[in-house]
Amino acid sequence: MENKNDIIISPKTKVMQLIETWPQLEDVLIDYVPAFSKLKNPVLRKTVAKIATLQQAATIGNVKVEDLINRLRKEVGQDLLKETEHGGYNTARLWWVNEQKIYKEMDARKMLAAGEHPVTQVMADLKQLPAGMVYKLYAPFLPAPLIDKATSLSFEHWVNEISEAEFEVYFYKS
Template sequence: MEKLIITPKTKIFDLLEAYPQLEDILIQAAPPFKKLRNPVLRKTIAKITTLSQAATIGGLKVEELINKLRTEVGQANVEVVGDKGENYVTEKPSWFNENNVAETIDIREMLNAGDQPVHEVMSAIKKLNDTEILKVVAPFVPAPLLDKSLSMEYKHWLDKKDSEEYWVFFIK
């Protein structure tokens, strides 16, 4: 069987299917990854989260994470790769006004139930009027959600409350 080549676009699920021994390496690299041991999150989040997004969630440089994993399985190191995480807005933007928060979605329950929140959140953003803001509460940086919103040209603000709680505000 052809072994998976590890790249920033590699999905965590595929990585761990091909190289189950890398789970401990991922968890050592970034403590938030210990959530991968939860079988429900493993089936949902891991299927859509790329290593590039995972590096962002873990506060790591993408190439460092990729090279650490590649070294473990005998693949050559990669040069510097682009990091999409630098596109995330973490400074309070001028458009933000607490009074304009029209809806709050806490995706922690969805994730724990094994549901994928991207579609529900995108649907909620589409329903907003021009000044309304959607607030999303997440247990980690929801990189797949942020990347999807960026691809649709929605604005966001990622506000870290603590290591287990992030608030993301979206506006059209």
């Protein structure tokens, strides 16, 4: 574990690093972003918390990243963050979202309920996705790290929030 004095809480801080360094911040994070109560699930804690950043946590919780960072920094006595740019995710329906273009679908909810993590399967599926086609993912939370990974590989995405615990994420390969 790193020295607390060496870590400055930022949008790029991993959730796991945060709660390992300051265990008391887990409850603060959950209070501020209730969706992160799922961190109590050991499978999600081992997987999602290791790769999710605080910026992604803010997006999942639909809160401003600087507000979340400042709340956490205040708890541990760090200087407050100034206004930052928020990347966000595509939530406005895009031209390529078309049910007829769906090449493959996957329900991550079933895998997560079985204690499995779907990232490897989704990434393998995306690599097989033909150009001009769509991959549809069902998830019980906004899979921000997965979206970031797919975006880094030049996939476009659209997030359709059905409810607080139900998301459809569409990926498109141009």
